[in-house]
Each structure stands twice: as structure tokens, then as C-alpha cells.
Amino acid sequence: MSRKKSFLVVFMLFAVVGFLVMAGQKDSEAAPVRVVYMTAGDVNMLALGQNVLGPEFSKKYPGVSLMTVHTGPGDAGSRLIFEKLSAEADSKKETWDVDVAMVHQMFMKWATGKDLLLPYAKELSTWKYITSPFAKSSLGISVEGFVMPMFHSQTALAYNPDYVKDPPKTYAELVEWAKRNPRKFGYNGIKGGMSGVAFTVGWVNWKTGKYEKYAVTGPFDKAEIATWEQAYKDLGEFNKLVTITGGNVGTLDALNRGEIWMGPVWVDMFFTFMNEGKLDPKTRMVLPEPGMPGQPMYFVIPKKATHAEEAKKFVEFVTSPETQAKEIVMRFNWYPGIDGSHLKGAIPPETFNKIYKDVTPADLSKKGQAFPLSEYFAAMLESYEKWIK
Amino acid sequence: MEANRTRRRELSLPPYLLLIFPAVTFMFLMYGYPFLSSIFRSFINPQGEFSFDNYGKTVDLYLKDIGFTLAVTALSTAVSAALAILLAVYLRLRQNPISRALAALYKIPIFIPFVVVAQMMNSFLAPHGILNLALAKLKLIDLQDPLQLFNFYGLTFGFVWKMIPFSALIIHGGFQMIDNSYIEAARSCGAGLVRVITRVLVPMNRSSILVALVLVYSQIVGTFTLPYMLIGGKIPTTITVDIAHRINYFRDFGVANTLGVFSYLLVLITAIYYLRSSVKKMTGYQASEA
Amino acid sequence: MPAKRIVVLTAEIVLLVLVFLIIIGPMMSLFIWSVAHRWYWPNTLPQEVGFEYWKQALGLRTSLAIGAISIIPAFFLSLSIAIVVVMISMLIAIPAGYALAKYRIPFGPFIMFLFLMPNAFPQQPIFVNLLYIFTRLGLAGTVKGVVLVHILVGLVFGVWITSATFRSIPSYLEEAARSVGAGKVYTFFHITLPLAAPGLLASSVFVFITSLDEFTGTFFIGLPFVNTLPMTLYSSSGYNMQFASVIAIILLIPSILFMTLVQRVLRAEYVGGMG
Numbered sequence: 001m002s003r004k005k006s007f008l009v010v011f012m013l014f015a016v017v018g019f020l021v022m023a024g025q026k027d028s029e030a031a032p033v034r035v036v037y038m039t040a041g042d043v044n045m046l047a048l049g050q051n052v053l054g055p056e057f058s059k060k061y062p063g064v065s066l067m068t069v070h071t072g073p074g075d076a077g078s079r080l081i082f083e084k085l086s087a088e089a090d091s092k093k094e095t096w097d098v099d100v101a102m103v104h105q106m107f108m109k110w111a112t113g114k115d116l117l118l119p120y121a122k123e124l125s126t127w128k129y130i131t132s133p134f135a136k137s138s139l140g141i142s143v144e145g146f147v148m149p150m151f152h153s154q155t156a157l158a159y160n161p162d163y164v165k166d167p168p169k170t171y172a173e174l175v176e177w178a179k180r181n182p183r184k185f186g187y188n189g190i191k192g193g194m195s196g197v198a199f200t201v202g203w204v205n206w207k208t209g210k211y212e213k214y215a216v217t218g219p220f221d222k223a224e225i226a227t228w229e230q231a232y233k234d235l236g237e238f239n240k241l242v243t244i245t246g247g248n249v250g251t252l253d254a255l256n257r258g259e260i261w262m263g264p265v266w267v268d269m270f271f272t273f274m275n276e277g278k279l280d281p282k283t284r285m286v287l288p289e290p291g292m293p294g295q296p297m298y299f300v301i302p303k304k305a306t307h308a309e310e311a312k313k314f315v316e317f318v319t320s321p322e323t324q325a326k327e328i329v330m331r332f333n334w335y336p337g338i339d340g341s342h343l344k345g346a347i348p349p350e351t352f353n354k355i356y357k358d359v360t361p362a363d364l365s366k367k368g369q370a371f372p373l374s375e376y377f378a379a380m381l382e383s384y385e386k387w388i389k
Numbered sequence: 390m391e392a393n394r395t396r397r398r399e400l401s402l403p404p405y406l407l408l409i410f411p412a413v414t415f416m417f418l419m420y421g422y423p424f425l426s427s428i429f430r431s432f433i434n435p436q437g438e439f440s441f442d443n444y445g446k447t448v449d450l451y452l453k454d455i456g457f458t459l460a461v462t463a464l465s466t467a468v469s470a471a472l473a474i475l476l477a478v479y480l481r482l483r484q485n486p487i488s489r490a491l492a493a494l495y496k497i498p499i500f501i502p503f504v505v506v507a508q509m510m511n512s513f514l515a516p517h518g519i520l521n522l523a524l525a526k527l528k529l530i531d532l533q534d535p536l537q538l539f540n541f542y543g544l545t546f547g548f549v550w551k552m553i554p555f556s557a558l559i560i561h562g563g564f565q566m567i568d569n570s571y572i573e574a575a576r577s578c579g580a581g582l583v584r585v586i587t588r589v590l591v592p593m594n595r596s597s598i599l600v601a602l603v604l605v606y607s608q609i610v611g612t613f614t615l616p617y618m619l620i621g622g623k624i625p626t627t628i629t630v631d632i633a634h635r636i637n638y639f640r641d642f643g644v645a646n647t648l649g650v651f652s653y654l655l656v657l658i659t660a661i662y663y664l665r666s667s668v669k670k671m672t673g674y675q676a677s678e679a
Numbered sequence: 680m681p682a683k684r685i686v687v688l689t690a691e692i693v694l695l696v697l698v699f700l701i702i703i704g705p706m707m708s709l710f711i712w713s714v715a716h717r718w719y720w721p722n723t724l725p726q727e728v729g730f731e732y733w734k735q736a737l738g739l740r741t742s743l744a745i746g747a748i749s750i751i752p753a754f755f756l757s758l759s760i761a762i763v764v765v766m767i768s769m770l771i772a773i774p775a776g777y778a779l780a781k782y783r784i785p786f787g788p789f790i791m792f793l794f795l796m797p798n799a800f801p802q803q804p805i806f807v808n809l810l811y812i813f814t815r816l817g818l819a820g821t822v823k824g825v826v827l828v829h830i831l832v833g834l835v836f837g838v839w840i841t842s843a844t845f846r847s848i849p850s851y852l853e854e855a856a857r858s859v860g861a862g863k864v865y866t867f868f869h870i871t872l873p874l875a876a877p878g879l880l881a882s883s884v885f886v887f888i889t890s891l892d893e894f895t896g897t898f899f900i901g902l903p904f905v906n907t908l909p910m911t912l913y914s915s916s917g918y919n920m921q922f923a924s925v926i927a928i929i930l931l932i933p934s935i936l937f938m939t940l941v942q943r944v945l946r947a948e949y950v951g952g953m954g
């Protein structure tokens with residue numbers, strides 16, 4: 001009996017401590033102005049926010065602190081941010097929890113017409129550095145003024161140069177290569193990661209030759225979908241020659257373990273994995289013709305953010321040439337969100353050569369595609385499910 | 390006398406009402422509305438009208454996946470239950486240093502969340518993962534043609550790995566309540582091991598085994614992380630992966646909720662079996678009281 | 680030693696080794712990754728090992744190079760939430776389990792199934808709906824909201840296992856006590872409860888683990904202010920294997936401690952009860 005009682009006492013103590021800790025949690029909210037920054041994307045974004053952007057930002061604006069929250073990788077992360085903002089709009093709260101968020105392009109499609117965002121971009125001093133069309137239009141939807149690109153990412157084919165002596169330079173050459181090396185190319189289909197989606201979109205663009213219409217000019221013409229049948233049937237045949245991986249990381253892992261010798265990857269993930277010792281430094285990349293899509297990640301500010309002014313200062317801070325050069329390009333080896341010409345001189349040549357070695361700025365401008373207009377995009381995803389069993 | 394006591398228990402409504410009130414009310418409040426809302430949404434098509442469109446689309450695109458989910462779940466549950474019973478029997482009947490070591494060892498997977506199990510299995514079962522590398526070192530397979538486990542088999546292995554300890558813990562707990570005298574009595578009547586298992590241990594422990602079965606089955610149906618990491622975009626995949634895909638890429642709650650309803654029906658199958666035998670047991674219980 | 684004994688003993692040892700390999704094998708990847716600094720093909724083992732990720736996770740060092748952050752606050756939050764969840768859940772589950780076991784409740788089996796539903800029905804669509812409701816109630820992003828969600832998913836273990844436990848206690852024991860004049864409440868606390876202790880404690884262990892490991896609901900409801908350990912794990916899973924492995928190992932510790940603590944008490948109780 002006494003042992004049981006002592007156990008109960010210990011348990012109670014635990015619970016009391018637990019309550020105190022939880023109560024303590026609430027108190028810490030009453031700090032100086034705290035900007036809540038929700039970011040989708042890689043976990044590096046969390047570390048970046050907490051360890052670098054937060055302290056630097058506070059140094060510049062004393063009395064303001066940054067709280068970084070990570071919602072998960074991929075579009076699922078952006079999805080959660082959308083649901084959160086949508087729920088807050090629905091509840092008719094006066095001020096919302098989230099002050100600034102970083103999202104994928106898909107988010108902008110969901111957010112149109114829902115009046116969730118603040119048109120803040122043109123008020124910033126860094127707006128003049130943005131020249132890319134991505135800042136004005138996302139998947140065919142006009143987003144001008146609502147977004148600032150934080151960085152840009154591109155997909156390309158990563159390959160192991162020990163086994164791939166003469167990498168394919170076009171999609172057509174890739175198909176031939178896959179025939180000669182069955183199971184050595186890997187991608188994740190369209191579920192589980194955007195690298196596979198990008199590859200599929202690039203495939204459709206190649207087979208139909210109608211990239212301009214699907215991604216830039218439009219308009220959306222339902223009749224186009226039926227013309228894709230042969231392209232997808234060919235892709236189904238191609239799938240028989242390749243390995244299907246689990247997702248973005250699945251492809252990189254398989255490359256890492258030598259199970260596949262080539263696969264589509266996001267350039268930023270490629271460099272991150274390499275820096276973290278998870279990818280052999282000798283791995284290379286190639287951007288096949290006619291091209292593969294890429295996308296930026298955007299800063300958005302919710303309409304009723306509690307600290308909208310501080311949020312704007314934060315975005316201005318991250319899109320300034322100094323931060324873009326130091327953090328985005330040099331630390332992470334990502335492509336900047338602002339126009340690269342503004343960073344010249346700030347980036348040492350070694351970094352420049354490292355990032356642009358395999359995929360040069362010329363490659364990017366010629367073969368870096370945008371993802372298609374949202375209706376075409378949705379149709380492409382559904383067609384995959386329909387025609388490839 | 391006994392009959393009076395039974396009747397009195399049946400008539401005395403307040404005691405059990407009060408006892409179950411908090412738990413049941415909590416469930417209705419927290420879960421009832423979102424759940425009904427989900428089912429309701431499965432009948433709303435993209436135009437906002439009430440229709441069966443979503444069901445048609447789901448069957449068209451995902452019937453194979455639904456079948457796949459059912460197969461993996463049923464197989465994993467059956468294998469887990471069978472092996473768990475054997476393990477629990479072993480632990481019940483033997484008391485030596487080896488069985489004690491086993492008792493400590495087998496519980497470990499219980500503490501590992503599915504998200505972590507997914508990670509581990511991804512690294513362990515990969516074509517060039519730890520398992521294949523080890524087998525290659527032992528010259529049992531050739532690394533050029535390794536075991537392909539990112540499929541039905543690997544998924545079943547992952548589920549079984551996590552679920553056997555869970556079931557064994559529950560079933561063993563039930564076995565422990567069976568007094569040694571029953572086993573000795575059976576033994577002294579000349580019953581062999583198999584008879585002891587099938588005629589004494591398992592029947593006396595019906596409720597625990599049934600609980601384990603249903604809990605395991607429903608956990609497997611609802612799991613997302615393990616199939617996502619092992620199978621991900623391949624065809625076929627599980628219902629949970631498809632739901633995530635529908636929500637994340639299309640914000641298509643119609644089809645997502647429809648898939649959910651199918652998943653719910655899958656669980657309902659076992660549930661009905663469980664409920665029927667529970668009711669039978671209840672009436673049997675009452676009968677033995679009277 | 681008779682031959683049969685030797686065969687049985689060998690079989691037991693083989694079984695032990697097999698189980699050991701099957702359980703520890705997959706876990707090896709966890710341990711290896713948690714100390715791997717560089718690991719890529721064709722090495723079977725990492726090229727470079729160290730405790731860098733551990734130091735980052737425990738807040739002993741802060742650097743950006745490896746994308747890891749301190750997990751101490753998340754760890755303690757998860758722990759305290761789990762403890763509160765266990766207390767509240769068991770408080771409402773034990774009476775419910777007892778009632779469902781001992782009384783013939785109309786729709787009893789249906790009620791049992793009710794508790795199963797949060798785990799049976801895929802969670803994403805439900806929790807999205809719950810997010811909207813909680814936001815309206817001001818519960819989104821609060822610890823209270825997260826506790827409620829954890830109880831929701833943990834209650835099934837609380838009710839089902841306790842009810843199975845109570846059901847296996849032969850009623851003649853209780854009736855024997857009653858027939859010598861013991862009151863209902865006294866019987867419950869001095870006869871039924873001690874006998875049911877192993878099952879009840881097992882049940883609370885499961886609720887604890889469920890809360891500690893709960894992810895989907897916490898993710899939807901808790902953001903942005905409530906950050907539990909599984910959420911940090913999800914953030915880094917796949918992308919940052921090393922960090923994810925460190926978190927996974929740390930997640931194991933409270934659960935195993937809880938379990939050992941419970942087993943210690945159990946053994947004492949068992950001995951006490953039998954005697």
C-alpha cells in the first residue's frame with residue numbers, strides 16, 4: 001500500500017510541475033512585440049528563422065522579436081497555413097495569430113477571392129529589386145502587390161557522374177538512356193513530392209510543345225486535355241523502365257544509396273543535402289531541354305495580422321540585397337528571390353561558381369519554366385491518375 | 390434472490406449513466422460535429438450541390454487503392470494477432486531468464502511513434518538499406534538484385550513490427566489474469582500444449598484478444614506516415630496517402646471525405662463482428678447471472 | 680538434462696536472438712543516423728560521426744550549418760501535456776470502462792465503437808473541420824485546445840482496455856465482498872481496483888504514449904503557439920535524418936521511463952495482491 005501511495009505522490013508532483021510549466025508557457029506570450037512567422041518548406045527554414053533571421057532582425061529593431069513556426073515540407077505545409085488563415089477569416093476575429101507567412105505558389109491559387117492577404121509589397125523599399133515575372137503572377141493568377149519572393153528554386157536532373165558518363169541533354173535522350181539502363185532513373189510520380197510533379201509537367205510540355213500556352217498566355221481550353229492522352233500513355237511506358245520513389249527525399253535518398261543513378265530534384269534541396277553530408281559531393285546536375293519548371297517561395301502578410309507593420313519591416317529585411325546575398329545565396333546556395341544583378345559584388349566567385357556550375361544563368365533563363373496555369377496544372381495531375389494505372 | 394439482484398441492476402439507471410456520461414458527452418461534442426460534417430461534405434460536389442459525384446470519382450480513380458488498403462490491413466492484423474498470441478502464450482507459460490529478456494525486448498516498438506517507424510523502415514528496407522546490405526554481406530543475396538520491399542510486403546512488415554508488441558502486451562495482460570490452476574487442471578487431464586492454448590488460454594481471454602484485434606485494425610487503416618514514406622506516390626497506395634494528396638493539391642474535400650467514408654466502412658466490418666460478439670457475451674453474462 | 684529440455688532451451692535462445700535482430704535491426708538506422716555527419720553511398724557506415732546534432736538538439740550549441748534547433752522547450756511541453764492528458768482521460772475513462780463492463784447499457788457496443796472512431800477514420804479531414812470550430816471558440820493555438828485533442832485520440836485506449844480489464848474480473852469476487860456487508864464504493868476501491876490495477880496501468884501507459892506521440896491533431900490545432908516534440912520531428916523528418924533520429928531517440932525516453940515505473944509498482948502490487 002505504501003509503495004502505491006508514494007507512486008501516487010510522485011505522480012501528483014509530476015502533474016503539478018506539468019501544470020506550472022504549461023502556465024509558464026502562456027506567460028511568455030506577454031513579451032515585447034512578437035512577430036509570428038509561419039513558414040512552409042524545409043526544416044532549414046525553421047533553423048534560419050530561429051537562429052539567424054530572428055536575432056538579426058531584433059538587432060535592427062530592438063523590442064521586436066521573431067517567433068518562427070514551421071508547418072512542414074511541400075505543399076502540405078502551405079496547405080496548413082491556408083487552413084489556418086481561412087479558419088481565422090471564418091471566425092471573424094479582429095486580429096489574427098499569424099503575422100507573416102512563407103508559402104508556395106499553390107497557396108496563391110487557394111487564396112484568390114478569399115480576401116485573406118494584405119497588398120503590402122509595393123510599399124516596401126525592396127520592391128524595386130524585384131523584376132522577375134514570378135512576383136507579379138503565380139500559376140497564371142495575378143498576385144502583384146501581395147507577394148515578395150524570398151528565394152527561387154528550380155528542378156533539374158541530378159546524376160551520379162561515375163555511372164552516367166554522358167548525361168542526357170534532352171527529354172528524348174533521357175528516354176533512350178532509361179531504355180539502356182532500366183530501373184536506374186527514379187522519380188516519385190505525382191504523389192508525395194513536387195520534384196516528380198515537375199518532371200511530369202516538363203514531360204507534358206515536351207510532348208505537346210505547348211509550354212507557352214499552358215504556363216504563360218493561356219487561356220484555359222478544356223479541349224487541350226484530350227490531346228494529352230498519347231503523352232501520358234508514353235509516360236506510362238516510360239514508368240516501366242524506371243524506379244518510382246516515395247517523394248522528393250525518396251529520390252535523393254535513392255541517389256544517395258546508389259539505387260538510382262539519376263532523378264529529378266529541387267536544386268535547393270540538392271545543395272542542402274550536399275552541405276549536410278547526405279549526398280556525395282561529386283553528384284552533378286543537368287537541366288534537360290526543353291526545360292523543367294521551378295517556383296519561388298513567397299512572403300505573404302495576412303489581412304488582419306496583429307503586427308502588420310513589423311511584418312512588413314521583416315519582409316523588407318529578408319529581401320534586402322545584404323540578407324539575400326549573405327543568407328540565401330551564400331549560406332544556403334539558393335537562387336535569390338530578388339534580381340541577381342543587384343547582388344553582384346556581394347557574392348564571392350567561388351559561391352557563384354558552385355551554384356551556377358551545372359545550371360547556368362543562361363540555362364535558367366532558357367530552360368527554367370514556370371508551372372502551368374492552375375487549371376492546366378490540376379488537369380495535368382488528374383490526367384496522370386486517369387491514364388497511368 | 391439472484392433474479393431480484395439482476396432486475397434491480399437493470400432498473401437502476403442512475404449509476405451507469407453517471408459513470409459514462411463524461412466520456413460519452415466529450416466524444417459527442419468533440420468528435421460528433423466534425424465527423425458528421427465530414428460525411429456530409431462527401432456528398433457535396435464541387436458545384437456545391439448534393440450528389441453522388443464524389444463517390445463516382447473515387448471509385449473511378451481509387452478503387453484499387455481501397456482494395457490495397459483492405460488487403461494490407463487484414464493481412465497485417467491477422468499476422469500480428471497470431472504471432473502476438475503465440476508470444477503471449479510463451480511468456481505466460483515460461484518463467485526463465487530468456488523469457489524475461491524477451492519480455493523486456495518485445496515492448497520497445499510500442500514506444501516508437503509511427504512517424505519514427507516510417508523513418509526507420511525507410512532506411513532499413515531500402516534496396517540498398519541496412520537489411521539488404523546485411524544480407525549481401527552474408528552472401529544471401531546479390532546487391533545488384535536486392536529485395537524490393539517498398540511495396541505491400543515491406544508495408545506489412547512495418548505494420549506487423551509495430552503492432553505485434555502492442556497486441557502482445559494487451560493479450561499477455563489478459564493471460565496473466567488466468568490463474569495457474571486452470572492450466573494445471575488442463576495439463577493434469579492430459580492436454581498437450583496446443584490443447585491448452587486452444588481450449589483454455591484463448592477462450593478465457595476472448596475479450597482482450599478481440600480488443601487487440603480491433604484496435605490494431607483501426608490503427609493500421611488510419612496510418613499515414615508509414616505508407617507515405619514507404620510507398621508514397623506508387624500505385625497502388627493506401628487511402629490515407631490519397632486523402633492527403635486530394636487535400637494538398639486540389640483542396641478537394643469532397644473526394645477526401647468520400648475516401649474517409651470508405652475507410653470508415655472498412656473499419657465498420659470488424660466493428661460489426663466485435664459488436665455482435667460483445668452483445669452475445671453480454672446476454673450470455675446476464676444469463677449466467679440469473 | 681533430458682533431450683527435450685535441451686531442444687526447448689535451444690529453441691528459446693534462437694527465438695530470443697531472432698526477436699532481438701528483428702527489433703534492434705531497424706532501430707540501428709536510428710542510432711547510426713543520430714551520430715552521422717557524413718553518410719553516402721557506397722559506405723555501409725557513415726564516413727564521419729560525431730555528436731553535433733545531439734549538442735544542437737540539447738541547446739548546447741547553436742549554429743546554422745546543419746538545420747537543427749534546441750528541442751528542450753518542446754520536450755517539456757510534450758511531457759506536461761501528456762501527464763495532464765493521462766490524468767483527465769483516466770478520470771473519465773475508468774468509470775466509463777467499469778460501467779461498460781459491468782452493466783448492460785443500451786447501445787453499449789455502439790458506445791464502445793464511438794471511442795474508436797477518431798483512430799479509425801483518417802484524421803486529416805476531421806481535424807481541418809475541428810480547426811475551424813476551435814478557431815471560432817478561441818481554442819486554436821492554445822495548450823487547452825491541444826489537450827482536448829489528445830484526450831480525444833487517447834480515450835479509446837483508456838475506455839477499451841479498462842473495460843476489458845474490468846470484464847475479466849470474475850464478479851463472484853465482488854459479490855463475495857458484498858455478501859459480507861461491504862458497500863459498493865468500498866468494494867470498488869478495495870477489491871475491484873487492486874485486481875484491475877495491471878490493466879488500468881497498462882491503459883494509462885498507452886494514453887501517455889499516444890499523447891506524447893500525437894502529431895496530426897496537434898499540428899492542426901496547436902500552430903502557431905504550441906510546439907510539441909512530434910511536430911519538430913515532422914519538420915525535420917526525411918529532410919534532416921540526423922536531427923529526426925535524435926528527436927526520435929529522445930521521444931523514447933519518457934515513454935520507457937513511464938513504463939518501467941509502472942512495471943515496478945505493478946510487480947509490488949502483484950506480490951501484495953497475491954499474498
